[in-house]
Amino acid sequence: MASRGLWPAGSPWVRPAMRALPRHAFAPDRLCAWSGHAYASVDRTATPGRWADLVYGGPYDSTVIQVTDGFPSSSLSCEAVVADMLDSLMLEPGHAVLELGAATGRNAALMAHGVGPDGRVTTIEADPRLSDLARRNVSAAGARVTVLTGDGTRGAPAHGRFHRVMATYAVDLVPWAWVEQTRPGGRIVAPWGRLGHV
Structure with a gap:
């Protein structure tokens, strides 16, 4: 990230937050890797080196954590995109933040780091298994995040405005x-869509 100039200058909190909340702490024990024909399971215990390579690929490599009907359906987003999106969000201490698509909970934990103890982060995940994983992960990280299971398109109307x-x-x-x-x-x-984030 540093050698490619990918740390956002406008959000200096992002780099220490990512260091404090490393990817492996949020990655499940079983990941998915493309074999050339299909996605195959990579187990942390059976092949720890391969598992670590998937978690810590390059700045533009995401880590697939779930495959549905042969296609990736959830991932730990690549570090460069996470950093850029957090920078685009322009977080400030005390902000109330809503995230749609909790996955493993890492983004929400990073945002909680950015808004500080006076902020509020709520994240929503449609898949109950992933929302359980996110809940466990943010709790283990000591992040103050509310994890909800539900349809992200509806937001979280009962949790105020953000x-x-x-x-x-x-x-x-x-x-x-x-x-x-x-x-x-x-x-x-x-x-x-497919145009990047706005």
């Missing part, structure tokens, strides 16, 4: 619920 909203999954249309739940002057960051 200064920042971030989706970890691509959308072609921003759900109106996200707009309604964002405070005036707030900011929404999401992957936009």
Whole structure:
């Protein structure tokens, strides 16, 4: 990240947060790797070196944690994109943040680091197994994060309005619920179709 100039200068908190909350602490024991024909399981205990290589690939390598119907359905996003999205979010101490797509909980823990003890982070995951994993991970990391299981397109209306909203999954249309739940002057960051994040 450093040699490629990928640490965001505008958000100097991101680098120490990523150091304090390393990827391996949020990665499940079983990952998925492309074999050339299909995704195969890589177990942390059976092949720890291969597992670690998947967790700590290059700055633009994501770590697939779940495959559904032969296609990746959840991952630890690549470090460069995570850092860039956090920078785009323009977090400040005390902010209330909503994340859509908790996965392993790492992004939410990073955001909790960014908003500090006076902030509030709520994250939503549709898959109950992943939301359980995220809940365990953020708890083990000591991060103050509320993990909900549900449909991210609906947001979290019972949890008030947010200064920042971030989706970890691509959308072609921003759900109106996200707009309604964002405070005036707030900011929404999401992957936009296949064009990158906005």
